[in-house]
Amino acid sequence: MWMLGKTKRYLEVTRVLLKYNLIPELYRDLRTDYISNPECTCAFDLENRQTAVKLRQAFEELGPTFIKMGQTMSKRPDLVPQPYVVEMANLQDKVKPMPFEEMAESLDLACVCEYQTRAEQNRKKTAEELKASRERKAKAFIEIFDSFDPEPIACGSIAQVYKGTLESKPVAVKILRPNLIDTINIDLSILDDFKPVMRKVLGLGSNFDIDAFLLEIREMLTHEVDLRTEAVNMRRFEDNFKNVKNVTVPKIYSDYCSANVLTMEFIQGIQIKDIINMPVPQSKKSEYTRTITKSYLKQVYIDGFYHADPHGGNMLVQENDTIAFIDFGAVGSIDEELQKHMLEFYYAINNRDVEGATQGFLKIGGADAREVDIHRLRKDMDSLIANQNYGFEGRQSDNYAKLGLKYDIRLPGEFSTLQRAILLIEGVCLELDPRYNIKTIAIPVLMDAYKKLNAPKGPALHIEFSTEPVDEKAELRAAIREVADKMEGMGDQFLSLKQEENRKTIFSKELYLAVLLIVSTYILLNGSTYSWVGLAGFAGSILIVLLSIIRND
Numbered sequence: 001m002w003m004l005g006k007t008k009r010y011l012e013v014t015r016v017l018l019k020y021n022l023i024p025e026l027y028r029d030l031r032t033d034y035i036s037n038p039e040c041t042c043a044f045d046l047e048n049r050q051t052a053v054k055l056r057q058a059f060e061e062l063g064p065t066f067i068k069m070g071q072t073m074s075k076r077p078d079l080v081p082q083p084y085v086v087e088m089a090n091l092q093d094k095v096k097p098m099p100f101e102e103m104a105e106s107l108d109l110a111c112v113c114e115y116q117t118r119a120e121q122n123r124k125k126t127a128e129e130l131k132a133s134r135e136r137k138a139k140a141f142i143e144i145f146d147s148f149d150p151e152p153i154a155c156g157s158i159a160q161v162y163k164g165t166l167e168s169k170p171v172a173v174k175i176l177r178p179n180l181i182d183t184i185n186i187d188l189s190i191l192d193d194f195k196p197v198m199r200k201v202l203g204l205g206s207n208f209d210i211d212a213f214l215l216e217i218r219e220m221l222t223h224e225v226d227l228r229t230e231a232v233n234m235r236r237f238e239d240n241f242k243n244v245k246n247v248t249v250p251k252i253y254s255d256y257c258s259a260n261v262l263t264m265e266f267i268q269g270i271q272i273k274d275i276i277n278m279p280v281p282q283s284k285k286s287e288y289t290r291t292i293t294k295s296y297l298k299q300v301y302i303d304g305f306y307h308a309d310p311h312g313g314n315m316l317v318q319e320n321d322t323i324a325f326i327d328f329g330a331v332g333s334i335d336e337e338l339q340k341h342m343l344e345f346y347y348a349i350n351n352r353d354v355e356g357a358t359q360g361f362l363k364i365g366g367a368d369a370r371e372v373d374i375h376r377l378r379k380d381m382d383s384l385i386a387n388q389n390y391g392f393e394g395r396q397s398d399n400y401a402k403l404g405l406k407y408d409i410r411l412p413g414e415f416s417t418l419q420r421a422i423l424l425i426e427g428v429c430l431e432l433d434p435r436y437n438i439k440t441i442a443i444p445v446l447m448d449a450y451k452k453l454n455a456p457k458g459p460a461l462h463i464e465f466s467t468e469p470v471d472e473k474a475e476l477r478a479a480i481r482e483v484a485d486k487m488e489g490m491g492d493q494f495l496s497l498k499q500e501e502n503r504k505t506i507f508s509k510e511l512y513l514a515v516l517l518i519v520s521t522y523i524l525l526n527g528s529t530y531s532w533v534g535l536a537g538f539a540g541s542i543l544i545v546l547l548s549i550i551r552n553d
Contacts, residue, residue: 002186009186016061020054052087059091064180065187067091067157068217071309072420089311097160098177100150104134105178106260110141144256148173158224158329163266166253170266174227176259184221188214212413220308224329227262233328234264240303247295248324267324273312276431284321286436289429291323293441296425300418301339301449308332308421312428332417338364342415343450350443352389354382361400365409372407380406388439 017023059070073080074088125133142148148164153172155161158180162173191198195210223229231252238249248267256263270278272292275285292315299306307314308330316324334342341363348356358381362369384399401419404411422438429436 005182006186006189009183009190013062013190016058020058022051022054022058025051026055049083049087052084055084056087056090059088063183063187064157064177065184065191065217065221068221069191072213072217091157097152097155100152100162101131101134101138103160103175103178104137106176107137107141108258108260109144109256110137145171145173158221159227166256166263170268171253171256172250172264172266173256174230174262174264176225176227176261180225184225188218188221191217209410209413216413216417220330223331226259227329228257228259230328231257231262231264233331236305237299237307237325237328240299240305241295244295244298246291246322248318248322249328250324250326267316267318267326269316269318269324271313272315272317272323272428272432275317276312282433285432287321288317288323289433289436290441291321292425292429293438294445295323295325296422297442297445297449300334301343301446304334304336304339306332306334306418306421308417309424310421310428311424312431315428332414332421334414334418338412338414339449343446346442346446347450349385349388350439350446352385354378354385357381357385361403362409364415365404365411367407367409372409377403377407 056070059066070088070091074085074091080088138150142150145164145166146168149162151162152160153163157177159174159176162175164171164173191214195214199210231254234249234252238251241247241249250264250267253263253265272288275288292310296306296310307325307328309327310325314325314327316326318324341360345357345360345364348354348360355378358374358378359369361377361381362372380403384403387399401411403409426436426438429438
């Protein structure tokens with residue numbers, strides 16, 4: 001049965017690829033090496049954009065797994081040309097809605113009690129009977145709420161969102177599309193079969209972990225097809241931001257949630273992507289960029305738990321200027337070791353330390369300096385640092401991923417996921433404020449996080465969420481001085497202790513060895529009965545000396 005389903009799906013995928021003539025065009029576009037620009041205005045970009053449009057249409061036709069892959073491509077400028085990055089971003093909200101009656105199989109909160117004999121249960125139902133059954137289940141589900149609009153207010157490749165009222169309060173109800181898991185499993189198996197083709201077409205290096213790339217898509221889909229996981233993510237985020245006034249998340253109605261249904265507070269607000277073109281004062285838009293950036297830096301470097309898909313449709317501005325994050329199907333986490341390596345890397349970049357940044361980047365990728373062209377890497381790192389510190393405003397974070405691909409450095413999946421998320425944050429904030437520079441807002445937060453990770457004990461780190469502009473240069477100088485003084489003091493203390501320890505160790509070894517040699521020689525020369533003891537001691541002393549020489553070498 002599995003093989004039959006996979007064969008049918010193979011035929012469907014092949015039909016769609018041939019329909020859009022994608023195989024030869026993709027091979028040509030993705031393997032063509034040319035200079036592009038972010039606006040995609042050169043002749044090559046315009047030509048590639050036509051193929052990118054076809055690929056987007058094909059992904060939409062093939063369903064959630066391929067849409068998720070397209071969304072992942074939209075966040076990987078290191079893998080695909082800029083026209084594909086731009087076009088794949090359009091997959092986020094352009095999915096056709098499914099009629100509510102067809103969602104019936106996912107409405108597991110509804111209870112329809114109908115007695116059927118075993119013969120009736122086993123009998124194949126007619127199309128009319130199946131339709132009537134779906135309508136009864138849909139009606140039973142609607143009656144759970146005070147009111148419920150069966151027309152979706154948002155449609156995604158995984159779920160659709162509806163508006164209703166519960167306990168006289170407006171709620172948003174997220175419902176999974178039916179029969180997702182079987183289709184996703186078959187699609188993932190097909191993508192696994194296509195790994196050699198993908199590596200060839202994309203021209204990936206041997207150190208690019210395509211298994212990890214596909215595993216990341218698999219894990220994202222696995223988490224998103226169980227809405228109870230999303231409910232847990234939202235509660236965790238709410239707890240992390242309980243003391244932050246201008247950042248919020250919808251509250252959960254746990255009694256009205258299941259694997260297929262998530263009922264939450266309906267947030268009244270305007271999507272950030274709609275604010276961009278509204279007649280809102282620029283000072284207010286700049287305020288939103290500061291709140292979004294600081295909240296995201298807190299998620300990553302303080303909480304170690306962050307929203308992994310923060311595009312302009314997943315952030316709302318409420319009437320009181322609070323920023324609300326929604327749609328927690330895709331989240332990421334980062335352990336303390338990777339946090340530390342990343343903070344050391346960013347600290348070196350902001351301190352214009354080329355060697356420190358180079359070594360930090362190699363640590364993040366777990367790469368050996370002897371296996372890369374370290375001289376060229378240092379030169380590229382110098383250019384990256386110059387661009388970060390002296391360049392014009394604009395998107396910066398995609399440079400790290402491109403650098404990793406250029407030198408065949410396998411960056412961990414967590415780092416890549418985070419970089420894609422930060423790219424989205426940068427993109428949204430740049431549209432709100434063309435003069436936005438993530439570095440000026442990030443430096444004080446990163447310095448605080450760096451101090452926290454290097455402090456053995458102390459109070460929990462607090463980020464001030466003031467939306468007023470600050471003197472970033474003054475904060476940077478103060479933070480760097482404080483960290484440098486602390487590190488210098490710790491270094492001096494460590495060196496003095498180490499030197500004292502070494503002196504003690506050397507003194508102790510030399511003293512005991514001299515005493516052993518003298519006593520052994522005396523017994524060997526003067527003792528007749530116990531001369532064997534002196535011989536053993538003398539031989540042992542010589543052995544210790546030899547071992548010490550070997551270890552020092």
